[in-house]
């Protein structure tokens with residue numbers, strides 16, 4: 677599905693016909709494409725490969741029912757706010773050396789949109 681969308685997007689870009697919406701994904705789009713394969717955000721749902729992200733904004737790290745890495749548990753004093761999420765999502769292994777999460781999002785604009793979306797996950 678994602679591969680297909682990429683293909684369509686590449687084809688559209690190649691023809692110079694990329695619609696603005698495809699070129700500028702929303703925070704929800706970024707979440708769907710880059711996070712949802714490992715994380716659920718449905719309140720009360722069992723975690724997937726990664727912990728459930730419902731209510732992640734404002735909670736402390738490693739505080740849900742999930743088999744966190746030792747590295748993550750050691751960071752339990754971290755509160756997930758805009759600054760900590762920004763640092764973590766840029767390059768998780770730099771913010772929390774030894775974390776199991778390897779997905780990274782170096783693009784600042786994408787991170788800003790994504791974090792604004794994470795705030796809405798209740």
Ligand code: HEC
Pocket residue numbers: 707710711712713714715725726727729732736737738739740743744745746747748756765774775776777778779780781790794
């Ligand atoms: C390939 C799977 C995978 C992807 C993709 C992924 N994550 Fe994770 N994520 C994990 C795992 C595994 C952990 C647990 C890390 C640990 O215990 O060290 C985690 C942990 C987290 C945490 C800490 C949660 C807590 O309860 O303290 C946040 C926040 C997070 N991920 C956000 C995201 C966001 C936002 C994205 C999309 C950009 C994303 N993740 C993409 C696997 C993934």
